[in-house]
Amino acid sequence: MGEPTKALSKIHSRCFDVPLALFLSAVTLILGLFLPIITLKELIFWKHTFSVLSGIISLWDERHYFLSLIILLFSIIFPFLKLLMLSGIWFTKMFHDQRQTYVKWLSSLGKWSMLDVFVVAVTIVIAKISNFASAKPHIGLYFFCFSILLAILTTVRIEKLMKSPRVD
Numbered sequence: 001m002g003e004p005t006k007a008l009s010k011i012h013s014r015c016f017d018v019p020l021a022l023f024l025s026a027v028t029l030i031l032g033l034f035l036p037i038i039t040l041k042e043l044i045f046w047k048h049t050f051s052v053l054s055g056i057i058s059l060w061d062e063r064h065y066f067l068s069l070i071i072l073l074f075s076i077i078f079p080f081l082k083l084l085m086l087s088g089i090w091f092t093k094m095f096h097d098q099r100q101t102y103v104k105w106l107s108s109l110g111k112w113s114m115l116d117v118f119v120v121a122v123t124i125v126i127a128k129i130s131n132f133a134s135a136k137p138h139i140g141l142y143f144f145c146f147s148i149l150l151a152i153l154t155t156v157r158i159e160k161l162m163k164s165p166r167v168d
Helices: 018-033 050-060 067-089 095-110 115-129 139-163
Strands: 034-041 046-051 133-138
Touching: 018 046, 018 050, 018 067, 018 139, 034 050, 034 115, 034 139, 046 050, 046 115, 067 095, 067 139, 095 139, 115 133, 115 139
Parallel strands: none
Antiparallel strands: 034 046, 034 133
8 A cells, every 4th residue: 555645744845824824723713712703782681792602502501402513513623623634634644545535525514614604694684684683793703704714725725735746
């Protein structure tokens, strides 16, 4: 079967953008999960501000188990798993076919990465057309969105580097 090829970080040792993007994506993901993403105001009396984490906890507490698990999966587990896999693809030795399979898998699943942002956007639109509620996005949403977009771009960058000639 042969030896695994060098890590991409060794093959493309002058590419500092990939590790930087992985780091920035991880930092902004963490910020996006903890910082407020939305404030919902009902009538003039009730006001609730949520982060991704507090939203999941609130859904769980209100017994919306399926929805809280879906958001947990797509907001926390999948993004961190994607960053771990991208880091592994970049920093570890592996067979070229194996690396291609992982990148192809990440590319196809990347389409689901923006699910949270879509849910928050729909919530804001619904609140805006309602006479009884309003919604306001916050900085956490932008950090989260930036993290997801950066991870998608990093996947594309790694895919292109895998096709380019080796630089030792």
